[in-house]
Amino acid sequence: MQKIPKLLQVVLIVVGVYFGFVLLFDFILGQVIPSSLLNMYMFFIVAGVLAVYTATEDGTRELVAPIKSLVEDPSKKKTRNIVFAVTPVAVALFVYLQLVPSLEAPLELRSIHPAPPSTVKIYGKRFDLRTLVNPYRKLEEEDPEEFRAMVEAGASIYIQNCHFCHGDKLDGQGPYAAGLNPVPLNFQDVGTIAQLQESFLFWRIATGGPGLPDEAAPWISSMPVWQEFLTEEEIWQVILYLYDYTGRRPRSWEE
Amino acid sequence: MISTSIKQLLIVMLVVFLLAVLPFSVAEAAEGVQVTVPELSSSDYPVIAGVNSRVAVWLAAQLHLWFAAFVLAVPIFVFIIESIGVWTRDQRYDEMAFEFIKVSITAYSLTAILGGLLAFSLFIFYPQLMTYLTGVFSESMFYYALLFFAESVTLYVYYYGWHWLQGGDKKWIHLTLGLLLNAVGTLLMLLANAWLTFMMSPNGVDTAGTFTGDTWGAIHNFLWNPINLHRVVANVAFGGSVVGAYAAFKFLSASGEDERAHYDWMGYNANFIAITALLPLPFAGYYLTAEIYEYSQQMGITLMGGVFAWLFIIQAVLIGTLFIAANYYLWCGMGRSEGAHRYYPYIKYIAFVIVASFLVWFTPHTLVLTNEELKALGGPYHKYLGPLGIMPAKNTAVNLMILFTAVSFLIYRRSNKLPTVSWVQTGNALQIALFVAGIANILILGIYYGYFTNTVYKVAASIPQVLTTLVVIVISTVIDSFLYKGAEEVAPLRWGRVPDRSQYALFLLAVAFTWLMGLMGYIRSGIRQHWHVTDVFRDNSVDAFTPTLGYAANVVSIGVVIFMAMVVFVFWISQVSSKKSYPEGYWKTA
Amino acid sequence: MTQFLKIAGFSLLVISLFATYSNLGIPQIKPAPPPSQESVDLSSMDMDSFISLGEKIYNTKGTCTLCHNELGGRAPMLDNLGEVVSARLEDAGYKGSAANVVDYIVESMNEPSAYVVKGFGKVGTNDQESPMPDVRSGSIGLSEAETLAIVAFLQDSSGLDVSIEIPSNVEEVAEVPEEVPVSTGGQGSQRAKYASAEEIVAILGCGACHKIAEFEGAIGPDLRLIGQSRDAEHLRQSILDPNADITEGFVAMMPPIYGDQLFASELEMLVEYMASLK
Known part of the structure; x- marks a missing residue:
């Protein structure tokens, strides 16, 4: 490292980290890293690297020495002129590429977990989502046998209705899943049902895609309005099954 | 023998004390009170001179809050610094404490003016809401006014009596005054907090909002204490960062070496205060969030999911900025001593961990994806x-970030010292073992309990994580203080020998903190959504909608600029007040 | 001074960076507007929502569809007002004072007898008196604003240009329940129980069709002395399933919804009350 000038070190580190991320995510792990995220990552990585290199006086001097000499040293006139010409062009090109309209469809920004309304009308009744609980959840303690029966019932309802999209392993990989955008939720994921209370699931299942608030883009969800196909009882049973099969617990604060 | 003036002072203090405890003795439920919630329509909200009433009240409230936070926080650490001065008999501390309080005394009158502005704009733009709130809180608002007198009296005596009450018993009286000042100030804040938390989590009223005299119930509502805790800690951090900016300002415009040294030292202490208070702040925040969830799941999801989820990404950026700036200031500060060269190589590792932790903290739950990325990923989940x-x-x-910031501190402390105790090796090994064990524990708790068990444990795991962090910091600091007792100086610590860059880090800290407070003020108020008082008193004004984050950020930015301008004025005026000029031949000679 | 400018510049730069990031770096999702509320705020309303408010009142609180429906001949349909109003205003049988469409519709609701469409008059009055109640009266009790909302709806639905202005008078804030309170007895229902049979009669609007208590409805059978000819059993059936046994001279048009709107104890209270009318 001693031979490489500090300025070059900084550039190498930043570029290296950038391509390191791309290599790691896009090629090794096979899941692309979103460019919006990578840009912000890089902003803070640059800030961090600069902080380290400018923490000492000597370091700072060494870092800016090449820039200083480029601007001030008469013998570097040629290089200076080239740099001064190329830099604005490069910046202009970058801005142009950022702003040029592409053929890509505009982004659909949707919150995946929108805040639920405080009350919701399902089956012609008004439910208070703040206090609503799964009526069968208590059976888990009180009557485990009955509870198993409820889960079993939920399982067959799931297989008859839900698995086409959400998959027989509840992983969002059902036979129809490939045709849907947004893709069906993966209930095995730690970020989905494990983060939610059962009343939230009841609301989402019963009112489906059309029942989403605007922020969650109800027009692009293909989730059916299940209150028109299932009974209240059946929805609660399916919810029991979702948690039972994935081994997750509904979110709660008391235990 | 007690002099007359001291006697008079003691009487004043007694009166203030009585004023402060008065509310407790008469806080009894008033009989027959009935305050009901009116049903409003948009025409019940006055439109005055085309002013957007929400933005007007928003800015007035935020500016008042910034100044109030500053004015309440400064006496807290001034009292601590003064006590340190008394303890160590190092006069520099006493002088610094006085300089801090001098800055806050000008800010004090601005706080009161802005408070008046806020109250006026509330009464002008939201008369019905204020009628209801003053109906509910009539008593506490009255005591608030009384306490304000007490606060003013104590603050003036504390400040103007600083040089009079020096030495021996007089100093003790002065310290007691400082304590009294903090007690009254905190009480003031608690009362004001009760009003706003009542709007978030109303209590002491029935479901229709009708208030029948349960004043204590209305004050002691669900979110009162969580907000109280969060605000006290945040105020100290904020106050520290603002006086840090003051010191940086003075440092940069100082002319002599002595002055530079003095303000460098002052800036270092202010930064120390800000960071010490910043470290527990995330935990106070988690506590508040957990309580909000506990109060209402809907409010909790509004806060953390949905639209506001992106606000926490902005918050992450700001807190990341705070941590990087604070650490950078410490690293730059190591240049004060030649002895620090030994530790330079470690900086990059600390920076690596802090940046890496920050990137994790910054990663949003919902990713912004282009359509191509969406296709490549097969869905919105990564x-x-x-x-x-x-x-x-x-x-x-966040726990790792905090731990490594503590490491920065420890290294900074060691930079110009060489331990002389016999157990140096053991002590160092012990500290390293402590940190390694702590980090391992945090990682295991986070990864195992976070991803391989149920939600209940997920939430529960954050508490042992926090405890680990705190225990590691406390124990390692204790070990360090023993380890470096009577340590040799490798090279002198030269105050004032820091690059100007580091002072900009202090400004960055102050600006980021101010902006962050404004942003979090927006969300605290925003999660009530279209309610003046949650679920009880509906906001039917045209401004009942929740604005986008960009809009809120712009209002906050404007607020910060106004605040900064006022703060510069405060700095300037406190500088002017100590200047004296004697024009030749102006006054007639005797 | 240079120091000061530098610091000010630096601070402004930092602030603008934060603001820029908040505006451009993260998605600007517009939060959902506040949910609409039962008591309607007229001053912030556009014409479309005013019309749909009118439709809501027409179908619910106004109870208009009880008679103005496709089922039976108790009241004229209102979907062709555009064509008929001007003709009616010229008609010799018109006794009112309206000069334009809006005034006419308002008048027809407040003083229904001003013009009676042929064949829809009260029995025995030779189409001189209308069986329709004044919409301002007790059982319906529409405010002026609500009346105007219905006018807007009627104009719109019959193909006319809506020519009314949304009232700005705040006193006239209309209150509209989201739907007719349907009590299925589930956890959804929250209303308090009715206290008396008279209250039920007033709230459910029985008097719009029947003569009962102080009401003078002329569409359904006279119930003032119904206890003389019907027992409790029959009365209960007539409420729960009105079309099972139609009184001679009347058509099947009473909606079978009232059983759902009452708690069992309220139904019994009403039956008992009616059976006592002797």
Whole structure:
């Protein structure tokens, strides 16, 4: 490292980290890293690297020495002129590429977990989502046998209705899943049902895609309005099954 | 023998004390009170001179809050610094404490003016809401006014009596005054907090909002204490960062070496205060959030999910900025001594961990994806980045960030010293073992409990993580203080020998803190959505909608600029007040 | 001074960076507007929502569809007002004072007898008196604003240009329940129980069709002395399933919804009350 000038070190580190991320995510792990995220990552990585290199006086001097000499040293006139010409062009090109309209469809920004309304009308009744609980959840303690029966019932309802999209392993990989955008939720994921209370699931299942608030883009969800196909009882049973099969617990604060 | 003036002072203090405890003795439920919630329509909200009433009240409230936070926080650490001065008999502390309080005394009158502005704009633009709130809180508002007198009296005596009450018993009286000042100030804040938390989590009223005299119930509502805790801690951090900016300002415009040394030292202490208070702040925040969830799941999801989820990404950026700036200031400060060269190589590792933790903290749960990326991923979920978007990852990251900031501190403390005790090796090994064990524990708690068990444990795991962090910091600091007792100086610590860059880090800290407070003020108020008082008193004004984050950020930015301008004025005026000029031949000679 | 400018510049730069990031770096999702509320705020309303408010009142609180429906001949349909109003205003049988469409519709609701469409008059009055109640009266009790909302709806639905202005008078804030309170007895229902049979009669609007208590409805059978000819059993059936046994001279048009709107104890209270009318 001693031979490489500090300025070059900084550039190498930043570029290296950038391509390191791309290599790691896009090629090794096979899941692309979103460019919006990578840009912000890089902003803070640059800030961090600069902080380290400018923490000492000597370091700072060494870092800016090449820039200083480029601007001030008469013998570097040629290089200076080239740099001064190329830099604005490069910046202009970058801005142009950022702003040029592409053929890509505009982004659909949707919150995946929108805040639920405080009350919701399902089956012609008004439910208070703040206090609503799964009526069968208590059976888990009180009557485990009955509870198993409820889960079993939920399982067959799931297989008859839900698995086409959400998959027989509840992983969002059902036979129809490939045709849907947004893709069906993966209930095995730690970020989905494990983060939610059962009343939230009841609301989402019963009112489906059309029942989403605007922020969650109800027009692009293909989730059916299940209150028109299932009974209240059946929805609660399916919810029991979702948690039972994935081994997750509904979110709660008391235990 | 007590002199007359001291006697008079003691009487004043007694009166203030009585004023402060008065509310407790008469806080009894008033009989027959009935305050009901009116049903409003948009025409019940006055439109005055085309002013957007929400933005007007928003800015007035935020500016008042910034100044109030500053004015309440400064006496807290001034009292502590003064006590340190008394303890160590190092006069520099006493002088610094006085300089801090001098800055806050000008800010004090601005706080009161802005408070008046806020009250006026509330009464002008939201008369019905204020009628209701003053109906509910009539007594506490009256005591608030009384306490304000007490606060003013104590603050003036504390400040103007600083040089009079020096030495021996007089100093003790002065310290007691400082304590009294803090007690009254805190009480003031608690009362004001009760009003706003009542609007978030109303209590002491029935479901229709009708108030029948349960004043204590209305004050002691669900979110009162969580907000109280969060605000006290945040105020100290904020106050520290603002006086840090003051010191940086003076440092940069100082002319002599002595002055530079003095303000460098002052800036270092202010930064120390800000960071010490910043470290526990995330935990106070988690406590508040957990309580909000406990109060209402809907409010909780509004806060953390949905639209406001993106606000926490902005918050992450700001807190990341705070941590990087604070650490950078410490690293730059190591240049004060030649002895620090030994530790330079470690900086990059600390920076690596802090930046890496920050990137985890910053990763949002919902990723912004282009359509191409969406197709490549097959959906909005990212297999590897998705898990970084939820709480366990963020808790782990923030704990690591805090631990490594503490490491920065320890290294800074050691920079010009060489331990002389016999157990140096053991002590160092012990500290390293402590940190390694702590980090391992945090990682295990975060990864195992965060991803391989149920939600209940997920939330529960954050508490042992926090405890680990705190225990490691406390114990390592204790070990360090023994280890470096009577340590040799490798090279002198030259105050004032820091690059100007480091002073800009202090400004960055102050600006980021101010902006962050404004942003969090917006969300605290915003999660009530279209309610003046949650679920009880509906906001039917045209401004009942929740604005977008960009809009809020712009209002906050404007507020910060106004605040900064006023703060510069405060700095300037406190500088002018100590200047004296004697024009030749102006006054007639006797 | 240079120091000061530098610092100010630096601070402004930092602030603008934060603001820029908040505006451009993260998605600007517009939060959902506050949910609409039962008591309607007229001053912030556009014409479309005013019309749909009118439709809501027409179908619910106004109870208009009880008679103005496709089922039976108790009241004229209102979907062709555009064509008929001007003709009616010229008609010799018109006794009112309206000069334009809006005034006419308002008048027809407040003083229904001003013009009676042929064949829809009260029995025995030779189409001189209308069986329709004044919409301002007790059982319906529409405010002026609500009346105007219905006018807007009627104009709109019959193909006319809506020519009314949304009232700005705040006193006239209309209150509209989201739907007719349907009590299925589930956890959804929250209303308090009715206290008396008279209250039920007033709230459910029985008097719009029947003569009962102080009401003078002329569409359904006279119930003032119904206890003389019917027992409790029959009365209960007539409420729960009105079309099972139609009184001679009347058509099947009473909606079978009232059983759902009452708690069992309220139904019994009403039956008992009616059976006592002797």
